[in-house]
Amino acid sequence: MPRGSSARRSGVLLLHGDARTASAWVRQGVVPSYVVPLAGWTAVVPGGPSQVGSPYDDAARLLLARRVPARMRAAIGLFRLDDRGVVVVHPRGWRAMTRWLVWEPGDGVSGLPGLPAARPGDMAMAAGVVPESVRAVREILTDRTALLDDVLADLMGALALPGERLLDGQVKDAEGAALVEPAAKAVERFSRVTKEDNEIRTELEQL
Numbered sequence: 001m002p003r004g005s006s007a008r009r010s011g012v013l014l015l016h017g018d019a020r021t022a023s024a025w026v027r028q029g030v031v032p033s034y035v036v037p038l039a040g041w042t043a044v045v046p047g048g049p050s051q052v053g054s055p056y057d058d059a060a061r062l063l064l065a066r067r068v069p070a071r072m073r074a075a076i077g078l079f080r081l082d083d084r085g086v087v088v089v090h091p092r093g094w095r096a097m098t099r100w101l102v103w104e105p106g107d108g109v110s111g112l113p114g115l116p117a118a119r120p121g122d123m124a125m126a127a128g129v130v131p132e133s134v135r136a137v138r139e140i141l142t143d144r145t146a147l148l149d150d151v152l153a154d155l156m157g158a159l160a161l162p163g164e165r166l167l168d169g170q171v172k173d174a175e176g177a178a179l180v181e182p183a184a185k186a187v188e189r190f191s192r193v194t195k196e197d198n199e200i201r202t203e204l205e206q207l
Contacts, residue, residue: 008082009058009060009061009079009080009081010167010168011046011077011167012079012163012166012167013043013044013045013075014042014043014044014075014076015041015042015068015072015073019178021071021072022035023180026180027180027183028182028183029063029182029186030051030052030056030190031051031066031182032047032049032051032179032182033046033047033180034177034179034180036163036166036171036176036178041163043162043163043166045169046060046063046169047171047180048179050062052190052194056190056194061081064079070094073092073096074091074125074126074127075090075126076088076126078156078161080167083104083105085103085148085151085152086100086103087100087101087103088100088101089101089118089122089123089126091122098115098116099115099116099117099118099119099122100112100115100117101119101123101141103141103148104148105145107144108142109141109142120134120137120141121134123159124159127159127160127161129159133159136158137155137158137159141155149167
């Protein structure tokens with residue numbers, strides 16, 4: 001059954017780690033997020049606007065792009081950004097590279113320029129499912145006529161990932177869900193670093 005498309009920017013990041021560890025990680029960021037304990041995973045779902053200004057004010061994009069520490073990997077995130085689905089895979093291993101996949105209706109799979117591509121096998125390995133699941137993942141991704149919401153939900157099913165309803169931000173009534181706010185010091189630190197980065201970028205553009 002086709003799923004609704006009212007949530008234009010939403011998604012879920014699934015981490016290997018308990019809720020306490022995930023909550024501490026959220027507090028060191030800038031995106032208020034719900035932390036939800038699930039079977040074998042802890043989910044992190046954007047719970048409000050980013051606490052910093054443009055161009056870092058998109059909560060879903062910031063959570064999607066944020067680095068996951070080795071102690072909480074393997075991790076996998078599935079997000080809807082307007083009309084694109086984005087999957088991010090954080091493999092196990094201290095030096096393991098984060099991998100990305102983009103899916104768009106009509107176009108199917110693409111990558112992000114300059115970033116390592118996530119393959120069906122990478123997704124299956126991060127999810128901890130049997131190799132036979134790779135075929136199902138590949139079939140889902142190669143159907144260019146599917147609806148975006150269906151693709152994301154079907155991927156979660158093929159990868160045996162819990163928390164499908166969290167994809168659309170349906171989290172407030174989820175068992176054990178807790179809204180975690182970023183620490184003021186973390187927001188100040190992020191703002192200071194990005195301000196300096198923007199000043200350097202402006203100076204370089206003027207050369």
